[in-house]
Amino acid sequence: MATATVQPEWRAPQAPDARVRERLPRLSVYNSLTRSKTPFVPRDVEGVAVGWYACGPTVYDDAHLGHARNYVSTDIIRRILTDYFKFRVTFVMNITDVDDKIILAARQQYLLSQWLAEYTTVDQDVRDVATEAFGAYLEKNLPLLGADVKPAAYDERTNEVYGHVLQGESVDRQGPPGDREAKIKMHLKAAASAAEALRFTHIAMGEFAAKASGVLLPYIDQLEKNTITGKDHNMFTKLTKQYEQRFFDDMASLNVRYPDKLTRVTEYGPQIVDYVKQIQDNGYAYENEGSVYYDTHAWESSGGVYARLEPWNRNDKELQQDGEGSLSTKKAGFKRSGADFALWKASKEGEPSWSSPWGEGRPGWHIECSAMASDVLGKQFDIHSGGIDLAFPHHDNELAQSEAYWAKSGKESEQWVNYFLHMGHLSIQGSKMSKSLKNFTTIREALAKGDWTPRGLRIVFLLGAWRDGLEITGEVVKAGKAWEEKLDNFFVKVRDIQDRNAPHGQYLNGVTDGISQLTTGLDNNGTEAILDEALEEAETKFHAALCDSFDTPAAMRVLSDLITAYNSEKKVPNTTSLLIAQWVTDMVVMFGLDPLYKPGQTGWSGLDIPDRAKPFIRPLSELRDRIREQAKAGAIDTAALGSQLSDKDTIYASTQPYANAYAEFQRRLAGLIAQPSGATSGEWLAVCDWVRDCTLWDLGIYLEDREGLPALVRPLSWSLREERAGRERGVAAKAAAKAKAKEEAAAVEQGKMDKGKLSHLEMFRTSEYVEWDAEGFPLRDAEGKELAKSRGKKLRKDYERQRKAHEGWLAAQGA
Known part of the structure; x- marks a missing residue:
């Protein structure tokens, strides 16, 4: 067989003239085509x-953090190309709304809902079907358990067979756990939930269905799928439309831009048929039992190349089967080559279908992207992207079939895509996050729980290279939060400078009103020149990093290093502060780190306390500043202060936490004023500390005291929370250790007391001896021999110790 063994040379696109070449940035990208x-x-x-x-x-479930890794990283590169390098990008994305997984999920959910609608209570018929489904599920997915395991014995049997897997070991105990173990855990969880439902004597139908759905879905599907009509596409798209909307809602929450053009597989049925027919007419496809397969041998014999992205995987049976889906179970003796793959699949029972020259069928997985991309972008385009798992077989198959569509032979074919960008995976405990493995945290769950913020998640991705795998660890999370807080502190500092230099003391709320408003009269001893040079160097390095295949980790270090240089200078001209802050703002906004950004704003959103808090917290802070200043000077003007406490009688209201905070602070101040002998400076300062460290802390607000300046009013930072949590953990650990030591000491004392219950007069009256004196001390051993002096001395010491212990015990008993 004539098979190409040499990877074809990548044909680099060329700018048509010197004018264009000069204007283009010196950008290079990691291209999977050239590796x-x-x-x-x-x-x-x-x-x-x-x-x-x-x-x-592929929309049949909620998007998870693994999807966030792919689409946020893609969005970052898209923003760099459009907002930084100023390319005019047409970004096309497809929605896979029909494939094996979607068909199965949509059909199973539909059929189960139809079956459940026939019952209102969990009667014996329901239990019988669920028990059969439970056994079938075990037999197929957990064969080591045995299909005859009863729900009552499920937990015990599971621990015997799979206990080590549940404890984090691999099935064979020969290495670390991976996808296989994740899949087993998924099946164990579904079976355990069903077993629990079946063990309940009385359970509501809704709860029963929710717990047993994992085993009922595939079972009812096998019984009822023959009732599904292939032309009823709505039954399948009902599910996909729901999850498509949820996907884009999740993307919007992560500040991922919407595609310029969105395509859906179900809207391209006729075009896909035409696309497959053209490949067949060109001589690179053949039909078998209503399905059409790509002919890799014919393509390579014509001078084409197959598996350009990952040629080492072209014979990987597991990856090929994953790409073929339900067809992977079909005998492949008819295939002209083991690498051939489906372009069009004959629809089976319970599957959607479209009319075609080969009969009723549906698109193969790979053909959808070729047809839609070609329809929108034409014969050739610049960039194709996706997760790294798509490189083979998906993208390799796309390349082969698309070039076979557009060309009469491999020798005549043109490069369909110039640059392939593949995003690295997000891993959890060493296993790729996957819908099919159900080992994921959804985006909306992560955001709702507060585990992540959209900005925090994007920062973590920016700190890692887009094409590298990323394992979420404590160190990774900490690095992301530290970077974010560093910029928070910098922006807060610059905004404070702006606020304090605003006309008539008015707050600018972070929006610049011209550099001319800021004073520049500081004697900066060359600071301006130093930081101007640092800014210029940062801009150069930042540009170089992005030109180096979108090296965001290096770019993020540039921003951090610039702020470090800024913080190292004590007196910085306000104009310099603003210039640096504005450039840093532009770059983080370009990275997509602030969806609420307003033009002209310095820094990102989230730096200020809530607007509804300001009417109460700012006056509170100003009042506290005056009290602290007077307390340090040792002279509180209580008369003037008393006249200012106008809100001291404010009534508490749960809807007014900030007003309540201000009112309570004033009440405590009024209490100090009312002291007959007058409050000490320490007492005044203690109240000031209390309102900062307790009341405002609980509201997520912090007053950062500064020498010679008003306290900085700001949201509570991550590091302050961590610092306090660390102290509290330390105090708790110390208290626990003290309690444990006390408990152990008490146990020792109790042991001594318990030991003292035995009277010294009785301690030796055992079978070891046959004669004792009047006080119970042994004279002869069990053989009637008189005790040796040495042994007698030792026993006497034991005797005296027990005597003292017994006397102590008697005293404790009040005897």
């Missing part, structure tokens, strides 16, 4: 327009 960094040159004759096709989600 190296290559200069980025758009196909556009003006070097401005960029066509980009991104593989979108």
Whole structure:
């Protein structure tokens, strides 16, 4: 068989003239086609327009953090190209709304809902079906348990067979756990939930269905799928429309931009049929039993190449089967080559279908992207992206079939895509996050719980290279929060400078009103020149980092280093502060770190306390500043202060926590004023500390006291929370250790007391001896021999110790 063994040379696009070449940034990108960094040159004759096709989600469940890794990283690169390098990008994304997983999920959910609608209570019929479903599920997915395991014995049997897997070991105990173990845990969880439902004597139908759904879904599907009509596409798209909307809601919450063009597989049925027919007409596809397969041998014999992205995987049976889905179970003796793959699948029972020259069928997985990308972007385009798991077989198959569509032979074919960008995976405990493994945390769960913020998640992705895998660890989370807080502190500092230099003391709320408003009269001893140079150097390094295949980790270090340089200078001209802050703001906004950004704003959102808090907290802070200043000077003007406490009688209201905080502070101050002998400076300062460290802390607000300046009013920072939590953990640990030591000492004392219950007069009256004196001391051993002096001395010491212990015990008993 004539098979290409040499990877074809990548044909680098060329700018048409010197004018365009000069205007283009010196950008290189890591290209999966070359497995190296290559200069980025758009196909556009003006070097401005960029066509980009991104593989979108398969919508049958909520998006998880693994999806966030892919689509946020993609969004970052898209923003760099458009907002930083000023390319005009047409970003096309598809929605996979029909494939094996979607068909199965949609059909199973529909059929189960139909079956459940026939019952209102959990009667014996329901239990019988669920018990059969439970056994079938175990037999198929957990064969080591045995299909005859009863729900009552499930937990015990599970611990015997899979206990080590549940404890974090691999099945064979030979290495670390991976996807196989994650899948077993998924099945164990579903079976355990069903077993629990079946063990309940009385249970509501809704709860029963929720707990047993994992085993009922596949079982009812096998019984009823023959009732589904292939032309009823709505039954399948009902599910996908729901999760498509939820996907884009999640993306919006992460500040991921919407595609310029969105395509859906179900809307491209006829076009996909035409696309497959053209490949067949060109001689690179053949039909078998209503399905159409790509002919890799014919393509390679014509001078084409298959598996350009990952040629080492072309014979990987597992990956090929994953790409073929339900067809992987079909005998493949008819295939002309083991690498051949489905372009069109004959629809089976319970599957959606479209009319075609080969009969009723549906698109293969890979053909959808080729047809839709070609329809929108044409014969050739610039960028194709997706997760790294799509490189083979998905993208390799796309390349082969698309070039076979557009060309009569491999020798005549043109490069369909110039740059392939593959995003690294997000891992959890060493296993790829996956819908099919159900080992994921959804985006909305993570945000709702507060485990992540949209900004925090994006920062973590920016701190890692876009094409590298990312394992979420405590160190990774800490690094992201530290970076974010560093910028928070910098922006807060600059905004404070702006506020204090605003006309008539008015707050600017972080929005610049011209550099001319800021004073520049400081004697800065060369600070301005130093920081101007630091800013210029940062801009140069930042640009170089982004030109180096979007090296965001290096770019993030540049921003951090610039702020370090700024913080190292004690007296910084206000204009310099603003210039640096404005550039840093522009860059973080370009990275997508502030969806609420307003033009002209310095810093990102979230730096200020809530607007409804300001009418109460700012006066509170000003009042506290005056009291602290007077207390330190040792002279509180109580008469003037008393006249200012106008809100001291404010009534508490749960809807007015900030008003309540101000009122309570004033009440405590009024209490100090009312002391007959007068309060000490320490007492005044203690109240000031209390309102900062207790009341305002609980409201998420912190007053940062500064020498010679008003306290800085700001949201409570992550590091302050961590510092207090660390102290509290230390106090708790110390208290626990003290309690444990006390408990152990008490146990020792109790042991001594318990030992003292035995009278010394009785302690030796055992079978070891046959004669004792009047006080119970032994004279002869069990053989009637008189005790040796040495042994007698030892026993006497034991005797005296027990005598003292017994006397102590008697005393404790009040005897």
